[in-house]
Amino acid sequence: MNATIADFHEAAVAAPADLAGEAGIPLSARALEKHYGGHAALDGVSLELEPGAVLGLIGRNGAGKSTLIRTLLGLMEPDSGEARIWGRPALAMGDAVKQRLGYVPQQPEALSWLKVADMLDFVGRFYPKWDAGFVRSTLDRWELPPNQLLARLSPGERQRVAIIRALASQPELLVLDEPGAALDPVARRELLREIATRAGEFGTTVLFSTHIVSDLERVASHVAFMHKGRMLLQSELDSLKERHLRLHVPDGAADQLVGRVPGEVARRPNPYGGLSVVLVRGEDEPWPALAHAPGVRREVLSLEDLFVEVAG
Numbered sequence: 001m002n003a004t005i006a007d008f009h010e011a012a013v014a015a016p017a018d019l020a021g022e023a024g025i026p027l028s029a030r031a032l033e034k035h036y037g038g039h040a041a042l043d044g045v046s047l048e049l050e051p052g053a054v055l056g057l058i059g060r061n062g063a064g065k066s067t068l069i070r071t072l073l074g075l076m077e078p079d080s081g082e083a084r085i086w087g088r089p090a091l092a093m094g095d096a097v098k099q100r101l102g103y104v105p106q107q108p109e110a111l112s113w114l115k116v117a118d119m120l121d122f123v124g125r126f127y128p129k130w131d132a133g134f135v136r137s138t139l140d141r142w143e144l145p146p147n148q149l150l151a152r153l154s155p156g157e158r159q160r161v162a163i164i165r166a167l168a169s170q171p172e173l174l175v176l177d178e179p180g181a182a183l184d185p186v187a188r189r190e191l192l193r194e195i196a197t198r199a200g201e202f203g204t205t206v207l208f209s210t211h212i213v214s215d216l217e218r219v220a221s222h223v224a225f226m227h228k229g230r231m232l233l234q235s236e237l238d239s240l241k242e243r244h245l246r247l248h249v250p251d252g253a254a255d256q257l258v259g260r261v262p263g264e265v266a267r268r269p270n271p272y273g274g275l276s277v278v279l280v281r282g283e284d285e286p287w288p289a290l291a292h293a294p295g296v297r298r299e300v301l302s303l304e305d306l307f308v309e310v311a312g
C-alpha cells in the first residue's frame with residue numbers, strides 16, 4: 001500500500017513553481033519539512049490556495065493538518081521550505097496582512113481571562129473593518145453569554161466565540177483548524193452556512209481542516225488530502241470525482257492481472273471474490289483498457305470512499 005500511495009503522491013501533487021511572483025495567491029507553500037525528533041510532521045508539503053477558493057484539508061488524526069496550518073500562517077518555523085501569504089514570507093507577516101486574515105485555532109485559548117464581549121471589543125480595535133453589529137447579532141443568535149468569562153465557557157462555546165472573532169474582522173482569508181471538532185451538529189451547520197455565504201457573496205478565500213467528509217463536501221470547492229505528513233493530492237472537488245474510479249474485476253480477469261495498472265492507487269481482494277482496483281487519471285486522460293474489459297464493473301467513488309482508500 002505504501003508504494004502505491006507514494007506513486008499517487010508523485011502523480012497528483014504539483015509544487016507551485018515560483019512562490020515569489022504570486023502576490024495574488026492568498027496562501028502558498030513549497031516543500032515544507034517539519035520534524036519532531038525523528039518523526040516527520042510535514043514531509044515535503046506543497047500547496048497553493050487560489051483567491052476565492054474554499055479548500056477543505058482532510059486527514060486522519062496526526063496527519064499534520066494543524067502543523068501545516070500553523071506553518072502556513074507563520075506561527076511555526078519549518079525546518080526547510082517556505083510558506084507565503086499573498087506572496088510574502090509568512091514568517092515576516094506585518095500588521096497590514098494580519099488585518100486581512102482571520103484564524104480560528106483548534107483550541108482557542110487567547111485572552112481567556114476576559115469576558116466574551118470585552119475580548120471582542122478589545123480585539124475589534126485592531127481591525128479597520130470590524131463589524132460590531134455582526135458580533136452582537138451572532139452572539140445573540142448563537143446564544144453566547146456576552147458577560148461570561150471566556151475561561152468558563154465550554155470548548156464548543158469558546159470555539160464559536162473564536163469563529164465570531166475571526167468573521168467580524170471581515171477577513172479576505174479565513175483559516176479554521178477543525179472548526180467542527182467541538183461544535184454540535186446544529187452549530188456546525190450554521191458555521192458551514194456562514195463559510196459558504198462568505199465565500200459566495202464576498203469572495204472570501206477559506207482554508208479549513210476537518211475529519212468530517214460530509215462537511216467538506218457541503219462547502220469546499222477544493223480538497224487536499226494529507227496522510228502521515230505528506231500531501232497525497234490537491235484537486236478541485238468536482239474534477240476529483242471525475243478522475244477517480246473503482247473497478248471491480250471478477251475472479252477470472254483478476255487472475256490475469258499481473259503488474260500495476262496505469263494510474264493504480266490501491267488494490268485489494270473483494271470479499272465476494274475478484275479484486276477491486278482504484279485508479280486515478282490526469283485531466284482529460286482516458287481510462288486504461290482494464291476499465292473497459294468485459295465483466296469489469298466501474299464504480300464512481302464518493303469522497304469518503306476515496307479518503308478511506310488512500311488513507312485507510
Ligand SMILES: Nc1ncnc2c1ncn2[C@@H]1O[C@H](COP(=O)(O)OP(=O)(O)OP(=O)(O)O)[C@@H](O)[C@H]1O
Nearest residue numbers: 036039040041059060061062063064065066067068
Ligand atoms: N509539539 C509537538 N511535539 C512533538 N510532536 C508533535 C508536536 N506537535 C505535533 N506533533 C506530532 O506531529 C504530527 C502531526 O500533528 P498535527 O497536530 O499537525 O496533526 P493533525 O492532522 O492536526 O491531527 P488531529 O486531526 O488529531 O488534530 C503528529 O504525529 C503529532 O503527534
